[in-house]
Amino acid sequence: xxxxxxxxxxxxxxxxxxxxxxxxxxxxxxxxxxxxxxxxxxxxxxxxxxxxxxxxxxxxxxxxxxxxxxxxxxxxxxxxxxxxxxxxxxxxxxxxxxxxxxxxxxxxxxxxxxxxxxxxxxxxxxxxxxxxxxxxxxxxxxxxxxxxxxxxxxxxxxxxxxxxxxxxxxxxxxxxxxxxxxxxxxxxxxxxxxxxxxxxxxxxxxxxxxxxxxxxxxxxxxxxxxxxxxxxxxxxxxxxxxxxxxxxxxxxxxxxxxxxxxxxxxxxxxxxxxxxxxxxxxxxxxxxxxxxxxxxxxxxxxxxxxxxxxxxxxxxxxxxxxxxxxxxxxxxxxxxxxxxxxxxxxxxxxxxxxxxxxxxxxxxxxxxxxxxxxxxxxxxxxxxxxxxxxxxxxxxxxxxxxxxxxxxxxxxxxxxxxxxxxxxxxxxxxxx
Numbered sequence: 001x002x003x004x005x006x007x008x009x010x011x012x013x014x015x016x017x018x019x020x021x022x023x024x025x026x027x028x029x030x031x032x033x034x035x036x037x038x039x040x041x042x043x044x045x046x047x048x049x050x051x052x053x054x055x056x057x058x059x060x061x062x063x064x065x066x067x068x069x070x071x072x073x074x075x076x077x078x079x080x081x082x083x084x085x086x087x088x089x090x091x092x093x094x095x096x097x098x099x100x101x102x103x104x105x106x107x108x109x110x111x112x113x114x115x116x117x118x119x120x121x122x123x124x125x126x127x128x129x130x131x132x133x134x135x136x137x138x139x140x141x142x143x144x145x146x147x148x149x150x151x152x153x154x155x156x157x158x159x160x161x162x163x164x165x166x167x168x169x170x171x172x173x174x175x176x177x178x179x180x181x182x183x184x185x186x187x188x189x190x191x192x193x194x195x196x197x198x199x200x201x202x203x204x205x206x207x208x209x210x211x212x213x214x215x216x217x218x219x220x221x222x223x224x225x226x227x228x229x230x231x232x233x234x235x236x237x238x239x240x241x242x243x244x245x246x247x248x249x250x251x252x253x254x255x256x257x258x259x260x261x262x263x264x265x266x267x268x269x270x271x272x273x274x275x276x277x278x279x280x281x282x283x284x285x286x287x288x289x290x291x292x293x294x295x296x297x298x299x300x301x302x303x304x305x306x307x308x309x310x311x312x313x314x315x316x317x318x319x320x321x322x323x324x325x326x327x328x329x330x331x332x333x334x335x336x337x338x339x340x341x342x343x344x345x346x347x348x349x350x351x352x353x354x355x356x357x358x359x360x361x362x363x364x365x366x367x368x369x370x371x372x373x374x375x376x377x378x379x380x381x382x383x384x385x386x387x388x389x390x391x392x393x394x395x396x397x398x399x400x401x402x403x404x405x406x407x408x409x410x411x412x413x414x415x416x417x418x419x420x421x422x423x424x425x426x427x428x429x430x431x432x
Contacts, residue, residue: 052408055401062394069387076380083373090366116347120156123343124180131193131223132156132180134212148211150189152280155181155226159271159293160349166302169321170267171345173329174296179344181224183292185282190225226292228282234290244273245289252301252315260315262308267300267321268293272349279367283375 124132132154139148152158156179161167171179184190194207202209212219237248246269251259264270271293280288298318303309306326309316313328320328327335 052401052404055397055404059394059397059401062390062397065390066387066394069383069390073380073383073387076376076383080373080376080380083369083376087366087369087373090362090369116160116349117157120345120347123345124154124156126343127180128217129220130180131182131208131219131225134208134215134217134219135182137215137217138211148193148208150185150192152183152185152228152277155179155183155292155296156344156346158183158277158288159273160347161270161272162349164345164348165323166270167346167348168339168342169302169323169325169327170270170297172340172342173267173300173319173321173327176342176344177224178296179342181226183226183228185227186229187227190227193225226295228286228288228291229284231291231295233284233286234294243278244269245278245287247290247294249299252312254312254315260303260308260312262304262322263312264302264304264323267297267302270302271297271346275363279364281367281371285368285371 121136124130125136127133135148135151135154155174156171161170182193184193192207194209195203197203204210204213208223209219234247239246239248247266249266249269252263254260268289271289273288277288282291300318301309301312301316301320303312303320303322303326305324306322309320309322309326309328312320316328317331319330319333320326325339329335
C-alpha cells in the first residue's frame with residue numbers, strides 16, 4: 001500500500017513528507033567528521049555522511065514532487081466540481097425545454113421516418129453474423145454492454161437523410177461494408193474488439209468474437225471499424241448560424257466560373273445528425289460531420305440528373321451521384337448498370353429540428369462542458385498515477401535511508417531522549 005494523503009499532511013509552510021527521526025543525527029555524524037579529521041578517521045566518517053546526505057536530498061526532492069502533484073489534483077478536482085455544477089444547470093434547462101415542448105410535428109403527414117431507424121436496425125440484424133448485428137445484440141445485454149462502451153454506433157444509424165431515393169443512393173455509394181462499419185471513439189476501443197495470438201491469428205475466445213459466441217451469435221470473417229480520433233478532420237469554416245453545423249464548402253465551378261446546372265449540394269451536408277449526436281465531440285473537439293461523414297463522402301457532389309452530372313465532369317474531383325441513379329466513384333471511375341439492391345440504408349428524417357434554437361445552443365454548450373470534463377478526468381487520473389509512483393519512490397528511499405542509518409552505528413546512533421526529572425517526597429525520581 002502506498003502512503004495515503006492522510007499520512008502525509010500538507011501545510012503551506014512544510015513539505016508533505018515526514019522525515020525519519022534518524023535524520024536528526026546528521027549533526028552528530030558531521031561532528032565525527034570534523035573531529036575525526038585530526039584522528040585519521042575522516043574517510044570512514046565521510047563515507048557515512050555523504051551517502052546519507054544524498055538519500056536525504058533525494059527524499060526532499062521527492063517530497064516536493066508529492067506536494068506538487070497533490071496541489072495539482074486539488075486544483076483539477078475543484079474545477080471539475082465547477083464543471084459538474086455547470087453541466088447540471090444545463091441539464092435542468094434542457095429538461096425544461098423538452099418537458100414543455102409539444103410532440104414533434106409531422107408536416108407531411110408521413111410517419112414512416114419515425115420508425116425508419118428501427119427498420120434500419122432490423123435490417124442490420126438480418127446480417128446476424130456481422131459485427132454490427134452483434135453490437136446491437138450486446139446493447140440489449142446489460143452485462144455485456146460494458147465491453148463495447150467505446151463503440152459510438154454503426155455508420156448506418158449515425159446519420160439520416162430527408163429523402164428515400166437519396167438514402168438509397170448514398171448507401172449504395174458507400175456500400176454494405178461501410179454501412180455496417182462500427183464507429184469507435186478511440187484506438188484503445190478498437191484494440192479491445194479483437195485480440196491476436198502470438199502467431200498473428202485471431203483469438204476467437206476474446207474481444208467481439210468471444211462476446212458474439214457468449215450470446216449465441218458468433219462473428220465470422222472480417223469487419224470494418226472506423227476510429228474517430230485517428231481521422232484527419234475537415235479543416236475550414238462552418239455555415240454561419242446553421243443548427244446542423246454544415247460545412248462551408250465552396251460550390252463547384254466550371255471553367256467559365258459558373259456553378260454546374262443541376263448541382264444540389266454536397267453529400268456530407270445532406271446527412272442529418274440527430275441532436276443526441278450533433279454536438280458529440282472527439283478528444284480534439286471535432287464533431288461527426290467533419291470527421292466520420294467527411295471521411296466517408298469527402299466532397300461528393302449530388303446532381304438532379306445523370307446528364308447534368310456528366311456535363312459537370314470538369315469540376316468533379318471526389319465523385320458524384322445523381323438522383324436518377326447516376327454514380328461517379330472518382331475521376332474517370334464510373335459505376336454503370338442497374339441500381340444495386342441494398343437493405344441497410346440511412347433512416348429518413350424530415351430534416352427539421354423541432355427544438356428551439358436556444359435549447360440547441362444550450363445542448364451544444366453542455367456537450368462542450370462534458371468534453372472538457374472528460375479531458376479533466378484524464379488529467380486527474382494522470383496526476384494520481386504520477387503521485388502514486390512518486391510516493392512509492394519516496395517510500396523506497398525512506399526504507400533505504402533507515403537501513404543505511406541502522407548500519408552506520410555508532411556514528412549515527414540516535415541519542416537517548418532526556419526527560420527533565422523531579423524528586424518525589426520519598427526520594428524517587430520520576431519523569432515529568
